[in-house]
Amino acid sequence: MSTVVREQHGLRTGTMAQALNLALRDAMHADKTVHVLGEDVGALGGVFRITDGLTAEFGSDRCLDTPLAEAGILGTAVGMAMYGLRPVVEMQFDAFAYPAMEQLFSHVAKMRNRTAGKLPLPITVRIPYGGGIGGVEHHSDASEAYYAHTPGLHVVTPGTVADAYGLLREAIASDDPVVFLEPKRLYWGKAEWDPAAAVAPIGKAVLRRPGTSAVLVTYGPSLPVCLEAAEAAKAEGWDLAVLDLRSLVPFDEATACEVVRSLGRAVVVHEAAGFGGAGAEIAARLTEKCFHHLAAPVLRVTGFDIPYPPPMLEHHHLPGVDRILDAVARLQWEE
Amino acid sequence: MTVLDHRNQPAEADTVPGWRPGATAPRTDPAPLLPDAEPHRVLGTPAADAADPELLRELYRRLVAGRRYNQQATTLTKQGRLAVYPASTGQEGCQVAAALALRPQDWLFPSYRDTLAVVARGVDPLQALTLLRGDAHTGYDPRATRTAPLCTPLATQVPHAVGLAHAARLAGDDTVALALLGDGGTSEGDFHEGLNFAAVLHAPVVFLVQNNGYAISVPLTRQSAAPTLAHKAVGYGMPGRLVDGNDALAVHQVLTEAVERARSGGGPTLVEALTYRIEAHTNADDATRYRQAEEVEAWQQHDPVRLLEDALRGRGLLDEQLVAGAAEQAEQLAARMRAEFHADPEPDPMSLFAHVYAEPTQQLREQADRLAAELAAEAEVQGR
Ligand SMILES: Cc1ncc(C[n+]2csc(CCOP(=O)(O)OP(=O)(O)O)c2C)c(N)n1
Numbered sequence: 001m002s003t004v005v006r007e008q009h010g011l012r013t014g015t016m017a018q019a020l021n022l023a024l025r026d027a028m029h030a031d032k033t034v035h036v037l038g039e040d041v042g043a044l045g046g047v048f049r050i051t052d053g054l055t056a057e058f059g060s061d062r063c064l065d066t067p068l069a070e071a072g073i074l075g076t077a078v079g080m081a082m083y084g085l086r087p088v089v090e091m092q093f094d095a096f097a098y099p100a101m102e103q104l105f106s107h108v109a110k111m112r113n114r115t116a117g118k119l120p121l122p123i124t125v126r127i128p129y130g131g132g133i134g135g136v137e138h139h140s141d142a143s144e145a146y147y148a149h150t151p152g153l154h155v156v157t158p159g160t161v162a163d164a165y166g167l168l169r170e171a172i173a174s175d176d177p178v179v180f181l182e183p184k185r186l187y188w189g190k191a192e193w194d195p196a197a198a199v200a201p202i203g204k205a206v207l208r209r210p211g212t213s214a215v216l217v218t219y220g221p222s223l224p225v226c227l228e229a230a231e232a233a234k235a236e237g238w239d240l241a242v243l244d245l246r247s248l249v250p251f252d253e254a255t256a257c258e259v260v261r262s263l264g265r266a267v268v269v270h271e272a273a274g275f276g277g278a279g280a281e282i283a284a285r286l287t288e289k290c291f292h293h294l295a296a297p298v299l300r301v302t303g304f305d306i307p308y309p310p311p312m313l314e315h316h317h318l319p320g321v322d323r324i325l326d327a328v329a330r331l332q333w334e335e
Numbered sequence: 336m337t338v339l340d341h342r343n344q345p346a347e348a349d350t351v352p353g354w355r356p357g358a359t360a361p362r363t364d365p366a367p368l369l370p371d372a373e374p375h376r377v378l379g380t381p382a383a384d385a386a387d388p389e390l391l392r393e394l395y396r397r398l399v400a401g402r403r404y405n406q407q408a409t410t411l412t413k414q415g416r417l418a419v420y421p422a423s424t425g426q427e428g429c430q431v432a433a434a435l436a437l438r439p440q441d442w443l444f445p446s447y448r449d450t451l452a453v454v455a456r457g458v459d460p461l462q463a464l465t466l467l468r469g470d471a472h473t474g475y476d477p478r479a480t481r482t483a484p485l486c487t488p489l490a491t492q493v494p495h496a497v498g499l500a501h502a503a504r505l506a507g508d509d510t511v512a513l514a515l516l517g518d519g520g521t522s523e524g525d526f527h528e529g530l531n532f533a534a535v536l537h538a539p540v541v542f543l544v545q546n547n548g549y550a551i552s553v554p555l556t557r558q559s560a561a562p563t564l565a566h567k568a569v570g571y572g573m574p575g576r577l578v579d580g581n582d583a584l585a586v587h588q589v590l591t592e593a594v595e596r597a598r599s600g601g602g603p604t605l606v607e608a609l610t611y612r613i614e615a616h617t618n619a620d621d622a623t624r625y626r627q628a629e630e631v632e633a634w635q636q637h638d639p640v641r642l643l644e645d646a647l648r649g650r651g652l653l654d655e656q657l658v659a660g661a662a663e664q665a666e667q668l669a670a671r672m673r674a675e676f677h678a679d680p681e682p683d684p685m686s687l688f689a690h691v692y693a694e695p696t697q698q699l700r701e702q703a704d705r706l707a708a709e710l711a712a713e714a715e716v717q718g719r
Binding site (some may be wrong): 066099 | 477479484494500505510524527528531
């Protein structure tokens with residue numbers, strides 16, 4: 001990926017990992033205050049190679065291999081941001097971001113508020129997240145609800161290659177902290193995309209597939225699963241829409257409500273545990289706002305309420321096409 | 336060349352270990368990093384005679400005002416005017432001397448007990464109290480005053496100071512960051528992570544631990560088994576200094592040296608100041624449950640204000656004018672605190688939504704509208 005040359009921008013075929021790398025590279029070219037830091041982000045290019053070549057191109061001050069300490073990484077980024085830099089922090093894996101939670105919750109999310117707007121923190125925290133790659137324990141958590149529950153953070157997650165590039169550029173340019181959740185099982189999926197083409201901004205949901213029967217509301221790693229389920233549902237005579245939220249905070253209530261009102265049936269899909277999960281919030285909101293348009297309760301298809309299972313069992317945990325289609329069948333709602 | 340090439344060694348030094356089988360090169364010698372064997376002291380020693388009289392007077396005026404500030408703030412808690420106040424009575428010497436070791440371009444990263452250091456930085460004494468009064472999280476502009484918000488979670492400000500110092504150095508500025516924390520805070524992970532980052536990044540930052548003997552009720556012996564807290568520096572690869580925290584001149588000297596060392600590219604320093612918390616942890620704490628009166632009395636005999644007075648008197652500098660002037664300034668400050676804290680603050684409820692994000696989300700706008708409507712309805716009822 002270090003061979004990617006910026007000037008070759010134009011329609012291209014590439015993976016999400018490559019798109020993220022290009023987004024970092026372009027952001028660092030565009031703005032000298034953008035600094036990348038994290039564990040192994042230098043010579044190795046990160047364990048997923050998202051930062052590949054950045055140190056070679058921009059130097060070890062701009063792409064910094066740090067000591068192994070997540071609170072230290074994020075806390076140092078806070079001070080850097082206070083002095084005018086735009087740090088982009090890489091957390092190596094989802095569950096290894098937990099040591100940094102205090103910095104995230106107590107300072108990153110609150111500094112603008114604590115200082116009455118005087119110290120906004122333009123920090124992007126990139127976290128490879130979610131399962132489906134056969135990782136052993138602590139490598140597959142889906143923790144979006146923790147972040148989304150914390151006022152002061154933006155929480156975004158791309159489900160497509162084009163969005164990975166576009167959303168990361170926006171996250172880095174944002175004057176507020178953004179938790180940027182990278183669905184690691186989508187890292188290596190290829191697509192044709194154009195970096196120059198604008199994508200919808202942070203906070204805007206996108207209808208990935210129109211439909212007439214019901215809508216699957218989803219984001220990040222579950223997007224391809226929902227698209228696959230919608231395809232399979234055709235055989236059952238169902239024409240499913242798929243709405244990609246892209247951003248949990250801000251939550252695009254207007255678009256979600258519009259789709260749900262027009263169809264009257266919705267299933268929220270994510271792989272994180274269901275209890276207290278993002279889906280609970282979304283389903284509650286859609287019910288409150290669209291009650292009179294609903295022909296059935298808003299249902300949820302989520303992972304089980306269990307610690308992330310060992311890799312040989314994860315396929316039982318992760319919502320798949322069948323589980324989604326079961327829920328769709330229940331939407332006909334005859335008690 | 337990057338700022339990380341600070342060891343003046345060939346580039347490959349970064350990529351090879353310091354020792355390998357068969358190597359004859361010496362291991363790193365920890366001796367230069369070891370802290371002072373005894374706490375550094377100046378007041379009461381011949382060295383005090385060389386001190387700048389104006390600095391001594393300035394320290395004295397600020398210590399007297401700081402003592403009065405602590406008393407008045409404690410009284411305000413009893414009157415219910417402050418939600419809580421962690422007094423720094425007995426620690427005025429460290430706080431004032433620390434802030435005075437900084438130049439305007441430097442940054443201070445205080446914790447909740449460090450209001451006097453914040454005031455000595457030039458922050459309005461009443462604005463330094465909004466957090467503890469409860470009307471705002473931070474009453475001052477951190478950027479304008481180069482003073483981070485008073486930090487409540489323990490030690491989390493330590494990596495912030497490191498990051499800011501690192502960024503300043505990258506920018507080519509000669510800014511130094513000073514982080515203040517207590518002895519209990521040195522057990523937190525963020526303290527260790529921050530020190531390690533500082534040493535590895537060679538950041539221009541100074542850490543001042545005010546070891547006042549207790550973390551709420553827990554004595555130092557239950558907090559750390561290290562010979563001194565300054566010894567912790569050695570393992571990270573930075574020098575540790577030990578100083579009598581009630582000797583304001585000694586603290587000022589040690590910190591000035593550490594700050595200059597950082598400013599001139601020498602890297603971070605950890606300073607432990609030995610001091611004592613004369614009052615309870617806060618007004619809500621009962622210190623008699625965990626410490627003896629004799630211990631407090633012993634420290635009262637070693638009071639920072641008295642040590643300074645004795646030194647000034649010894650050099651014939653403690654004249655009527657200085658004493659009266661300092662007392663007058665302190666009383667004026669206390670009177671202002673009483674006057675301005677007499678009224679109930681009226682923070683604007685709508686400010687709740689003002690600084691959550693650069694642009695409020697749709698949900699926040701709706702919630703703000705709801706609160707505005709509630710307030711309007713309330714006002715209407717009261718108007719009738
Ligand atoms: C992370 C965290 N844990 C617990 C507390 C509650 N707490 C407030 S002050 C304190 C003791 C701190 O002692 P020390 O660091 O010695 O500072 P001192 O109060 O003596 O100045 C504790 C436990 C806190 N503020 N932050």
